[in-house]
Amino acid sequence: MLPTLPHAHLPLLEQAAASRGNALLLTGAEYGGGAALARATFAALNCSGQRGMAGEACGVCPSCRALAAGAHPDLLELAPRETTSTGRAARRKIIPVGAILEKRDDKREFDTHVFEFLEVRPTYRRRAVLIHGAEYLGAEAANALLKLMEEPPHSAFFLLLAGDVRAVMPTLVSRSTRLNVTPLDDHALGAELDRQGDRRPDLNAQELVAFAAGRPEVLTHADEVAAALSAATSLHAALREGLLPTLEAAADLEKAWTPWHAEALRFVWREETPSDRARLDTALDTLERALEAYANPGLSFMVFGLGARAALGE
Ligand SMILES: [Zn+2]
Incomplete structure (x- = not known):
């Protein structure tokens, strides 16, 4: 199913789709609507059909149908994993540099790597990487991602989700258009x-x-x-x-x-x-x-x- 946004978040989609940059940072609580907004923005960027009032994707063009089927070739989603460092260290959530660069993925943990993913031409309009929890990017991973954001191959788009913007690397924040995904009231x-x-x-x-x-x-x-x-x-x-x-x-x-x-x-x-x-x-x-x-x-x-x-x- 295509992401349907709460009415209260439609103006955010309008702003997201109108942003000129190539990176969008959506801040707000986990499950607060940021992930749905990110996917709706991606859908809108790739939609070739008749768009809605707030720029919503049509839901029926080939790109929309691929997304609805959960098999869009131009979208790569990344989430932090719980890893254990050596010894008795505690579990820690992280997105390691191996998620970004294939040659740094020593343990073959990731099927698809951001760098290699973005080298491929988009099937529809724009490839995008959606990062759940940008605050969990390790320093090396954030730097590797930053290089891609500075010169995005094939006009790639970056969608970053974060609960706490202060925990996101400042260089990533300054490269992004920032939108705050506001909580809904109980009535909504x-x-x-x-x-x-x-x-x-x-x-x-x-x-x-x-x-x-x-x-x-x-x-x-x-x-x-x-x-x-x-x-x-x-x-x-x-x-x-x-x-x-x-x-x-x-x-x-x-x-x-x-x-x-x-x-x-x-x-x-x-x-x-x-x-x-x-x-x-x-x-x-x-x-x-x-x-x-x-x-x-x-x-x-x-x-x-x-x-x-x-x-x-x-
Ligand atoms: Zn469409």
């Missing part, structure tokens, strides 16, 4: 949910919209979020029921754990007192650090359960 998010036609009876729309907190792309992960909220709610209730239920809920949490679960826990205990919440957050931070450092997961979740009970004075 509810309208998005309606537009997606996702009104299953088991879906608590109000809770999903509250959890999404202005981020439209969270709605496309409704099932994962609902599962995470349910597991978090069970653990939260178990904390006051007793030690055994807590340990059982913590073990269930371990089996199902995704990044959504950490966020769901913080969401379900938002109504605790600020001081209890601070102690619960500390227990969760400890868990996340332990998992990053490859500690024993079973033990880490058990310690987390005990810590969370202690946080509530149980």
